[in-house]
Amino acid sequence: MRSREVLVETVDLVKHFPVSAGLFKRVRSGVKAVDGVDIKVFKGETLGLVGESGCGKSTLGRLIIKLLKPTRGCIKFDGIDVTKIPDKQFRPYRRRMQIIFQDPYASLNPRLTVSGILGEAFKVHKIVDSRQERRKRIRELLETVGLAAEHADRYPHEFSGGQRQRIGIARALAVNPEFIVADEPISALDVSIRAQILNLMVDLQEKFKLTYLFIAHDLSVIKHISDRVAVMYLGRIVELAEKGELFTKPLHPYTQALLSSVPVPNPELRRDRLLLKGEVPSPLNPPSGCRFHPRCRYAKDVCVKVVPEFREVWGGHYVECHLAPDLH
Amino acid sequence: MGEPLDLLSVKNLRTYFLTKPKPIKAVDDVSFSIRQGETLGLVGESGSGKTMTALSILRLLPNSAKIVNGEIIFNGKDLARVSEAEMREVRGNKISMIFQDPMTSLNPVYNVRFQISEAILAHKKMRRSEVYQRVLELLKLVGIPSPENRLRDFPHEFSGGMRQRIMIAIALACNPQLLIADEPTTALDVTIQAQVLELMKELRAKIGTSILLITHDLGVIAEMCDRVAVMYAGQIVEYADVYSVFKNPTHPYTVGLLRSLPGLNIGLGRKLYSIEGVVPDMVNMPSGCRFHPRCSKVMDRCRTEAPPFYIVEPKHYSRCFLYSDLE
Numbered sequence: 001m002r003s004r005e006v007l008v009e010t011v012d013l014v015k016h017f018p019v020s021a022g023l024f025k026r027v028r029s030g031v032k033a034v035d036g037v038d039i040k041v042f043k044g045e046t047l048g049l050v051g052e053s054g055c056g057k058s059t060l061g062r063l064i065i066k067l068l069k070p071t072r073g074c075i076k077f078d079g080i081d082v083t084k085i086p087d088k089q090f091r092p093y094r095r096r097m098q099i100i101f102q103d104p105y106a107s108l109n110p111r112l113t114v115s116g117i118l119g120e121a122f123k124v125h126k127i128v129d130s131r132q133e134r135r136k137r138i139r140e141l142l143e144t145v146g147l148a149a150e151h152a153d154r155y156p157h158e159f160s161g162g163q164r165q166r167i168g169i170a171r172a173l174a175v176n177p178e179f180i181v182a183d184e185p186i187s188a189l190d191v192s193i194r195a196q197i198l199n200l201m202v203d204l205q206e207k208f209k210l211t212y213l214f215i216a217h218d219l220s221v222i223k224h225i226s227d228r229v230a231v232m233y234l235g236r237i238v239e240l241a242e243k244g245e246l247f248t249k250p251l252h253p254y255t256q257a258l259l260s261s262v263p264v265p266n267p268e269l270r271r272d273r274l275l276l277k278g279e280v281p282s283p284l285n286p287p288s289g290c291r292f293h294p295r296c297r298y299a300k301d302v303c304v305k306v307v308p309e310f311r312e313v314w315g316g317h318y319v320e321c322h323l324a325p326d327l328h
Numbered sequence: 329m330g331e332p333l334d335l336l337s338v339k340n341l342r343t344y345f346l347t348k349p350k351p352i353k354a355v356d357d358v359s360f361s362i363r364q365g366e367t368l369g370l371v372g373e374s375g376s377g378k379t380m381t382a383l384s385i386l387r388l389l390p391n392s393a394k395i396v397n398g399e400i401i402f403n404g405k406d407l408a409r410v411s412e413a414e415m416r417e418v419r420g421n422k423i424s425m426i427f428q429d430p431m432t433s434l435n436p437v438y439n440v441r442f443q444i445s446e447a448i449l450a451h452k453k454m455r456r457s458e459v460y461q462r463v464l465e466l467l468k469l470v471g472i473p474s475p476e477n478r479l480r481d482f483p484h485e486f487s488g489g490m491r492q493r494i495m496i497a498i499a500l501a502c503n504p505q506l507l508i509a510d511e512p513t514t515a516l517d518v519t520i521q522a523q524v525l526e527l528m529k530e531l532r533a534k535i536g537t538s539i540l541l542i543t544h545d546l547g548v549i550a551e552m553c554d555r556v557a558v559m560y561a562g563q564i565v566e567y568a569d570v571y572s573v574f575k576n577p578t579h580p581y582t583v584g585l586l587r588s589l590p591g592l593n594i595g596l597g598r599k600l601y602s603i604e605g606v607v608p609d610m611v612n613m614p615s616g617c618r619f620h621p622r623c624s625k626v627m628d629r630c631r632t633e634a635p636p637f638y639i640v641e642p643k644h645y646s647r648c649f650l651y652s653d654l655e
Contacts, residue, residue: 052517052518052519052520053517160606160607162606163606190373190374190544190607191373191544191546191585191588192373192581192584192585192588192602192603192607192622193606193607194588194590195588195589195590195600195601195602195603196602196603196604198590198600199599199600199602202599217517217518219518220547220589220590221590223590224590224600225590257519258518258519260522261518261519261521261522262518262547263521263522263525263545263547263548263550263551264547264550264551265546265547265549265550265574265586265589266550266574267550267551267553267570267571267574268571268574268575269550270550270551273522273526275519275522275523275526276519276522276523279487279489279490279520280517
């Protein structure tokens with residue numbers, strides 16, 4: 001299923017949000033939410049993007065499908081640089097890339113019925129013309145995501161969280177996309193419902209040959225669903241590798257600490273953790289050199305002064321650390 | 329289920345929202361106990377009644393909710409029946425609570441020195457200088473760096489993890505015998521969660537407080553607890569020590585919950601085991617066993633009869649008819 005064919009690629013992608021202050025709201029500084037990201041997403045794969053809150057993972061997800069405009073850098077979709085394409089001409093591309101949002105309570109219009117929500121997608125992209133055709137498509141979509149046809153005339157508030165997330169997924173699927181950014185799609189759901197939605201996403205990927213960028217803060221979810229995993233810290237990807245490789249041979253000290261921080265649901269495996277000192281620094285003013293150095297237990301002089309390069313250590317394993325791969 | 333060393337023992341607790349036409353049974357016949365120095369985990373999904381159980385113990389229920397039955401024996405006294413004045417002596421002093429969201433549970437218009445002092449002075453007569461010393465000591469205890477400089481800071485000047493540490497400092501101000509922690513790390517990032525959990529473990533070892541830890545995260549339970557009570561739709565469905573629950577879960581809900589965790593079921597490919605259906609609505613509770621519409625092992629009697637607790641093994645209880653012939 002997975003190929004080496006690149007579907008989405010970012011080149012030195014940067015997004016700074018201006019922070020204004022003072023009487024005349026002069027721009028004083030910028031939050032460096034995404035600060036130079038180069039990633040490739042291959043056709044048919046699931047790339048997991050993991051990081052703590054504020055690391056820029058959602059911003060990156062939104063940049064990639066052009067819900068946000070990048071400050072610098074470019075995004076290539078299917079080999080074409082879509083960064084500069086004006087909104088109107090972008091629409092055919094928009095149809096091919098969709099997003100599933102985190103909060104199924106906030107991302108569905110409460111004043112539209114389910115068929116209204118799904119029908120909007122058809123209208124905007126002028127996919128289905130006749131009314132009957134539209135109704136038929138909506139029925140099919142609802143069945144695809146595990147809802148019933150009679151749900152079409154209900155409003156979002158009549159559904160539970162898990163069902164709403166199914167509607168969110170149906171909306172993304174309505175336009176037959178190739179690429180879906182799933183931004184924490186299960187973190188707002190109850191534990192027993194999460195597995196249902198994860199399974200649905202896996203099924204849909206197989207059925208429609210979808211490519212996912214799966215954003216989550218929960219490493220066990222990432223481990224389950226991803227083919228490759230990218231770890232983000234303060235606006236940069238610090239490590240990227242095949243899932244098995246990343247979870248068994250993490251090279252970046254941040255990844256190592258992150259993996260060690262996750263509580264394992266097995267009381268016989270209680271262990272000493274690699275605790276990280278301090279907290280994530282402000283992206284307004286990230287540390288010099290390697291951004292992780294103030295919290296890194298191995299930090300050396302070079303880490304304070306020189307920005308490390310995001311480099312391939314061996315086949316497909318990228319890391320941004322001066323000291324890797326000797327830390328493993 | 330009582331033991332001589334029980335610090336707290338909750339028996340047949342029922343807390344209802346007294347709504348019309350029929351009450352909502354948020355906590356329905358819940359019994360458990362916590363021994364001295366022990367950590368009991370209360371695990372369940374949203375709406376399963378875990379927070380209502382905690383609020384019942386402290387009698388901090390919203391006006392529409394009431395303890396309609398049961399005993400909450402703490403230090404030989406039934407907290408469900410003591411006067412409000414006596415209850416005030418217990419709250420924050422003998423039993424204190426940490427809430428999920430440290431931003432909304434700290435007062436934004438007072439500095440942290442005031443807020444911690446307030447907790448101390450509510451129960452202890454101390455001189456100003458003594459209170460100051462105690463506040464410093466508490467901040468040091470919970471690992472706030474250079475506490476002398478941070479006394480005058482307001483909650484918004486602290487990060488999420490630091491705020492939760494301040495909440496813990498307030499909770500520990502009077503050396504409580506029991507600490508109720510309601511989802512203490514849910515709002516925090518994993519690396520910060522690891523720090524706070526580590527802190528709670530250290531404090532437990534240092535002070536010997538018993539902890540009632542409420543969470544939906546089975547990982548946190550496995551990491552922290554001695555015993556576990558699994559709640560579903562207002563009832564405890566399984567109750568045992570942590571090793572038995574994880575190694576040998578008996579209630580179909582517990583089994584399903586554990587099997588549906590990603591990262592655990594290796595070999596099943598990309599499909600996770602999933603519990604079908606939805607969490608029941610408190611207003612329209614299913615008849616018989618509350619889990620029966622979602623249960624993979626449902627039998628005829630489950631639809632009509634409500635199962636009692638069965639003893640699966642010594643000290644391992646399960647509310648499921650599968651174990652009815654064991655007795």
